[in-house]
Each structure stands twice: as C-alpha cells, then as structure tokens.
Amino acid sequence: MADLGLYVFAAALLFGIGVYGLIVARHLMRKLFAINIMGNAIFILMVTAARPLDGAPDPVPQALVLTGIVIAVSATAFALALMVRLHRETGQVSLSADNESGGDDG
Amino acid sequence: MMALLLDGLIVLALVSLAVQAISGRSLFRGIIHFVVFGLTMALAWARIGAPDLAMAEAAIGAGLTGALMMVAYRRLVAQGDNHSPRAPAQKSRLAIPIAVGSGLLVGVIGLGALLADNPPGEAGLIVLETLPEYGLGNAITGVLLLFRGLDTLLEIAVLLTALLAARALAGTGDSSATARTQHPETPLVGALLAVVIPLTILVAVHLLRAGTHETGGAFQAGAVLAAAGVLLVLSGRVSRTDTAGPLVRLGILAGLSAFILIGLMPLLYGEALLTLPGMWSIYLIETAMMVSIAAALILLFADAGGLKRDRRG
Amino acid sequence: MSVEEGIALLFLLAGCAFYLAGTIGLLRFPDVFCRLHALTKADNVGLGLVCVGLALLSGQARVASMLLLIWLVGLLAATVSAHLIARHAYERDAPPEHEGPS
Numbered sequence: 001m002a003d004l005g006l007y008v009f010a011a012a013l014l015f016g017i018g019v020y021g022l023i024v025a026r027h028l029m030r031k032l033f034a035i036n037i038m039g040n041a042i043f044i045l046m047v048t049a050a051r052p053l054d055g056a057p058d059p060v061p062q063a064l065v066l067t068g069i070v071i072a073v074s075a076t077a078f079a080l081a082l083m084v085r086l087h088r089e090t091g092q093v094s095l096s097a098d099n100e101s102g103g104d105d106g
Numbered sequence: 107m108m109a110l111l112l113d114g115l116i117v118l119a120l121v122s123l124a125v126q127a128i129s130g131r132s133l134f135r136g137i138i139h140f141v142v143f144g145l146t147m148a149l150a151w152a153r154i155g156a157p158d159l160a161m162a163e164a165a166i167g168a169g170l171t172g173a174l175m176m177v178a179y180r181r182l183v184a185q186g187d188n189h190s191p192r193a194p195a196q197k198s199r200l201a202i203p204i205a206v207g208s209g210l211l212v213g214v215i216g217l218g219a220l221l222a223d224n225p226p227g228e229a230g231l232i233v234l235e236t237l238p239e240y241g242l243g244n245a246i247t248g249v250l251l252l253f254r255g256l257d258t259l260l261e262i263a264v265l266l267t268a269l270l271a272a273r274a275l276a277g278t279g280d281s282s283a284t285a286r287t288q289h290p291e292t293p294l295v296g297a298l299l300a301v302v303i304p305l306t307i308l309v310a311v312h313l314l315r316a317g318t319h320e321t322g323g324a325f326q327a328g329a330v331l332a333a334a335g336v337l338l339v340l341s342g343r344v345s346r347t348d349t350a351g352p353l354v355r356l357g358i359l360a361g362l363s364a365f366i367l368i369g370l371m372p373l374l375y376g377e378a379l380l381t382l383p384g385m386w387s388i389y390l391i392e393t394a395m396m397v398s399i400a401a402a403l404i405l406l407f408a409d410a411g412g413l414k415r416d417r418r419g
Numbered sequence: 420m421s422v423e424e425g426i427a428l429l430f431l432l433a434g435c436a437f438y439l440a441g442t443i444g445l446l447r448f449p450d451v452f453c454r455l456h457a458l459t460k461a462d463n464v465g466l467g468l469v470c471v472g473l474a475l476l477s478g479q480a481r482v483a484s485m486l487l488l489i490w491l492v493g494l495l496a497a498t499v500s501a502h503l504i505a506r507h508a509y510e511r512d513a514p515p516e517h518e519g520p521s
Contacts, residue, residue: 003113007154008216010117014124016209021128023201029175029182033127033140036171040147045212047156049219051226056155058230059245063254066246067261069162070325070399073171074268077406080178081272087185292506298499305492 004048011048014041026094028083032076039072113153119146137175144168157321158246161313165329170403173336177407229253241385243319250323251388255380259369262361262398269358269402276409295341306334314396318385324361324392328399335404339413346410354401354412361398365391427475434468437461451508455501462497466490 014037021034043065050058087093123146127139144167151160233245233253242248250258310331317323338344350358368387369380382388404413420428441461448454470490474483 003110004154005217005220006110006113006117007150008213008220010120010150011216012209012213013117013121015212016205017121017124017128019208020201020205021124023198023204025128027133029133029178030128030136032175033136036140037124037127037143040143040167041212043159044150044154045216047151047154047159049216050230052155053226053230053234058227059233059249060227060229060253062156062159063246063249064257065156065159066162066250066323066325067254067257069159069166070261071264073166073174073403074265076171077174078268078271080174081275081409084178084181084185085275087182091186093182292502294499294502298495301495302492 007044007048011041011044014038014044028086028093028095029080032079032083035079036072036076039068043068116146116150116153120150133179137172137179140175141168141172144171158244158323158326161321161326162329165326165333166403170329170332170336170407173407177409181409240388241318242388244317244321244323247317247323247388247392251382251391255365255369255382258395259362259365259380262365262395265399265402266358266362269406272406272409273411291342299337299341299343302337303334306330306337310334310396310400314392317392318388324395325399327392328396329403331396331400332403332407335400335413336407339404339408342416344408344413345416346408347412347414348410350405350412351414354405357397357401358405359398360401361391361395364394423475423478427472430468430472430475434465434472437465437468441465452505455505459497459501462501463494466493 018034018036018038018041021037022031025031025034046061046065047057050061052058083093120143123139123143127136127143130136130139144163147167148160148164151157151163230245233249236252237243237245237248240248240252242252310327313322313327313330314324315322317327335344339346368382368391371383372381373379382391405411438461441457441459444457444460445454448457467490470486474486477483477486
C-alpha cells in the first residue's frame with residue numbers, strides 16, 4: 001500500500017486548487033472542473049484518513065466514495081444541462097454577477 | 107524508494123493536471139486535461155489500495171464525465187459560443203488566501219486523522235465480521251447493500267432525478283448539435299462494434315457477478331455497459347427520440363423499482379426495511395441497478411428522451 | 420532475480436522505450452499523420468511488450484490471458500481510432516476533387 005501521507009498532501013493541494021478555480025474561473029464549465037477536483041480531493045481524504053483494515057482501506061468510506069462518484073457524475077450532468085440551457089437563453093456561459101465584477105468578456 | 111517515486115509522480119501529475127484544467131488556454135484543452143486527471147485519479151486509487159474505486163473512477167469519473175463534457179462543449183459551439191477559446195480569469199484579491207486556507211484545512215484534517223492513534227473504524231470491523239455470513243467476499247458491495255442500503259437506493263433515485271431534470275432543461279427542437287458528418291462510414295467501425303459490443307457486455311456481466319466476491323459491482327458494470335451504449339449512439343446505430351419507448355422506460359426504472367420492492371418485502375415478515383432476504387435478492391438488485399445506471403448514463407450522454415434502433419443495414 | 424524476472428524486465432524496458440519514442444514523436448512530429456504513425460508504435464508494440472513482460476512476471480495463465488485480451492482490445496481500439504482521426508484530417512484538408520476512392 002502506498003504512503004498515505006503523500007495522498008493527504010495531494011488532497012490538500014487539490015482542494016486548494018479547486019477552491020481557487022471555483023472563485024477565479026469565469027466559464028461555467030471551468031467552475032465545474034473545479035468543483036469536481038474539490039470533490040476528488042475530499043474522496044481521497046475520506047479513504048486515506050480512515051485507519052486501514054487488513055492492509056486495505058476501510059470498506060465503509062470506500063463504499064461512501066463509490067456512491068459519491070456516481071452522485072458527482074449525476075450532478076455534473078445536470079449542471080452541464082443547466083449551462084447549455086443558460087447559454088441558449090442568454091448567450092452567456094458565465095454568471096452575470098461574475099461579469100459585473102470586472103473585465104469586458106460577456 | 108521506487109514506490110515513493112511512483113506515488114510522487116502520480117501526485118505531481120494530479121496537481122499539474124488540475125491546474126491545467128482550470129487555467130489552461132482553451133476550454134477544449136481543459137476538458138482533455140480533466141479527463142486525464144480522472145484517469146490519473148484511477149491510478150491513485152489503485153495505489154491507495156482501492157481497486158473498486160479505481161475502476162469506478164476510470165469508467166464513470168473519467169470516461170463518462172469526459173464524454174458528457176465533450177457533448178456539452180459541442181452544443182455550446184453549435185449554439186455559437188465564441189468566448190470559449192479564451193479563459194479570462196477573474197480578478198479577486200481574496201481568491202488566493204481563501205484557496206490556501208481551505209487547502210490547509212483539508213491538510214490539517216487529513217494529517218490529524220493519520221497521526222492520531224485511532225483504533226480502526228468499528229463499522230469497518232463489523233462489516234468484515236458479518237460478510238462471511240452472507241457469503242459475500244467484497245466488503246464494499248456488502249456495505250452498499252447490507253448496511254447502507256438506503257444510501258444506495260437514494261443514489262439510484264438521484265441519478266434518475268438528474269436525468270429527469272436534464273430532460274426538462276433540454277427543451278425541444280435542438281437536434282442541430284447532434285447532426286453527424288455526412289461522410290460514408292468506414293467498414294472498420296462496423297467491425298469494431300461487432301467485436302467490442304459483445305465483449306463489453308461480457309465484461310459488464312463479469313464485473314456484476316464478480317462484485318459479490320472480488321473487485322466489481324453494479325456501478326462499475328453499469329458504467330461499462332453505458333460505454334457500449336455511448337459507442338452505439340456515436341456510431342449512429344442507435345438514434346435519439348424525444349420520448350422513451352416502453353423498453354427504455356423499463357430499463358431506467360428497473361433499479362429503483364426492484365430495490366424498493368425487495369426492500370419493502372421484509373416488512374411483510376415483520377423485519378426491518380431493506381433487510382435483504384438472501385443472495386438471490388442481491389443478484390437481482392445488482393442486475394437491475396446495472397441496467398438502470400447504464401440506461402440513465404446513455405440517455406444523459408445522448409441528451410435524448412428515448413432511443414431507437416436505427417435500421418440502416 | 421530469477422531468469423524469468425530478468426526476461427520480464429527486458430520486455431518491460433523495451434516496451435517503455437517504445438512508449439518514450441512514440442510520445443516524443445507525438446510531441447515533435449509536424450502533422451496529424453506523422454503523429455498518428457508515432458502514436459501507433461507506442462500503442463501497439465509498446466503495450467504488447469509491456470503485457471508480455473507483466474504476463475511473465477505474474478506466471479499465471481489466467482492473468483496472462485487477461486493481459487492478452489487487454490492487448491487485443493487495445494490494438495482494435497487504436498487501429499480504428501487512428502483510422503478515423505486520419506480520415507477526418509484527410510477529408511478536412513484535401514480539396515474535394517482530390518478525395519480518395521474510399
């Protein structure tokens with residue numbers, strides 16, 4: 001089994017990157033990347049933070065993460081549909097509050 | 107030493123791919139980076155010792171999420187989105203402090219859990235003790251169906267809700283995005299499908315059956331089956347319709363209804379809700395869930411209410 | 420290190436060499452067709468050599484046959500996708516009157 005400390009470090013870095021991307025990115029699909037990256041960071045944290053049983057990660061958080069992966073793809077699919085509809089209605093792929101805060105990109 | 111090098115490389119790849127996906131030059135590149143990020147996550151899961159998660163991540167997290175993002179991207183382009191190529195970053199003074207703070211928070215929680223001298227999780231121990239009674243070898247399938255059945259039931263419901271919501275948003279009369287190129291199809295595609303589709307179904311059934319005693323399960327099998335469906339949609343063997351036929355409806359609802367019906371049965375004998383009455387019920391629920399997961403994911407990908415066979419020889 | 424392990428190591432290293440060469444080609448070649456040429460070397464030969472190496476290392480018939488299957492499916496997918504990419508690139512770039520007899 002791998003060095004879990006390293007993966008906890010990775011989870012922290014990925015979560016930070018995800019939060020940064022969520023705040024900074026303007027295109028909604030990039031915000032979706034960011035949210036998914038944050039989710040993956042939390043998945044890593046949940047599995048590595050539990051004490052291993054019989055040399056393998058604890059099955060309970062693993063099962064929770066497996067559920068989480070499917071929920072994440074459901075939510076992403078819904079968010080993508082929302083984004084496409086928003087673009088069709090308004091011609092924009094970003095939130096209007098983001099556009100007011102600076103820049104000229106519509 | 108080698109192991110540390112490998113893990114270090116994986117972590118480095120994860121971090122740089124995440125940065126690239128968020129801040130890369132074009133959105134299309136961003137999607138590619140995100141898909142590769144998902145595949146690297148699968149490698150990370152394999153290294154952490156969670157092959158079930160690795161498989162789910164590779165099939166669902168990387169494959170299907172990537173395919174869904176590609177479809178959405180193509181529809182944006184078809185609707186005339188010309189802002190995608192550039193990635194203007196927003197100016198925010200608080201972005202970096204907030205990001206560093208939240209990253210630190212996650213790191214502290216993780217390190218705290220690693221360094222603390224906790225006993226192993228009680229729940230995990232109980233799971234490992236109980237499994238042999240039910241003849242299950244895969245602890246994760248055990249947790250999903252025996253101990254957290256309600257979670258798994260609601261998960262199917264969430265997938266179904268996402269599908270219905272996406273359908274409600276899609277509206278009507280936007281088939282322009284799915285127009286295919288008019289080139290004559292090469293015979294190679296047919297040959298590929300003739301081999302890959304049966305093989306994919308075989309792999310899905312193997313994963314489903316294996317899920318009770320080794321790596322595998324309904325989610326992985328459903329994702330693999332959905333990949334076969336995506337291939338059929340892409341190659342035009344199956345075309346989209348606005349409303350679902352009876353077979354597609356049955357497929358979408360099979361998992362939820364089988365789970366609810368079998369979950370309610372114990373109430374008749376005065377036992378607790380969702381106490382599964384034996385191995386046969388586990389196989390039945392897993393099969394129905396595989397079909398439903400695959401059907402829902404294919405419909406989300408095709409952005410269609412239903413599917414029908416396209417007869418063109 | 421036993422003899423089998425040594426042979427397996429040779430296969431793995433040879434496979435990695437093909438992957439390295441293929442990746443360098445993918446990054447440095449000028450157009451789609453040359454890049455596909457480089458990519459197929461890595462996909463087909465590289466993957467095959469790595470699979471042989473791993474099969475020798477495992478020493479089990481079951482694992483070896485699964486690796487063989489992985490290689491065959493990989494070959495199939497790589498062949499068809501390379502063909503489709505090349506065809507698309509050809510039809511996009513070639514003027515209509517020069518189109519091939521396909």
